[in-house]
Amino acid sequence: QSALTQPASVSGSPGQSITISCTGTSNDVGAYNSVSWYQQRPGQAPKLTIYDVSNRPSGVSARFSGSRSGNTASLTISGVQAEDEADYYCSSYTRINTRVFGGGTKLTVL
């Protein structure tokens, strides 16, 4: 099972909106409404940020939103803040009942 494709890095100035893409195939991202996003700060465990493509867990800022078009999912952070600087990973359920992660995207807030 190949990893999902994410850009290695993205950056933005405070207040800007940024989008991170996550490209898979019709066997994973495009197959089910089972795409999630995680935020991971250095030395910490991943934190669920978006699940089932576009749902936010309780306590996650409304500045985070998710979407999907075909085999590509996206995470958008509206009005990025310094505290959002972290690594972001997408994940998808697959047709063979496994899960697959993306390679991760490092977000730098300028």
Added chain:
Amino acid sequence: EVHLVESGGGFVQPGGSLRLSCAASGFTFNTYGMNWVRQAPGKGLEWVSEISSTGSTIYYADSAKGRFTISRDNAKNSLYLQMNSLRDEDTALYFCARELTAAGFDYWGRGTLVTVSS
């Protein structure tokens, strides 16, 4: 409050074995699927295995199939990962994670480090 605490990591030579444990508290353990996810030093996340709430359904990543065995003891609120025939590339921080949805893991432990080296 939900807590997941991994243990059992350590240093092992190639070909050796380790058994990881994950102690769960703060929720009804026997109603949630559980997963192991690992992260090699400086690398990204890699899903390893999933076990259903009752233990009746189990899935593995190709990298774990045939070498790793996931199990759970709902009476002890514990999750396990038996790892055999360990390789250098199994060196990683191993997290246990609670499954909210098919690919959404809502609670994670802090991880236990496994180092495989001669």
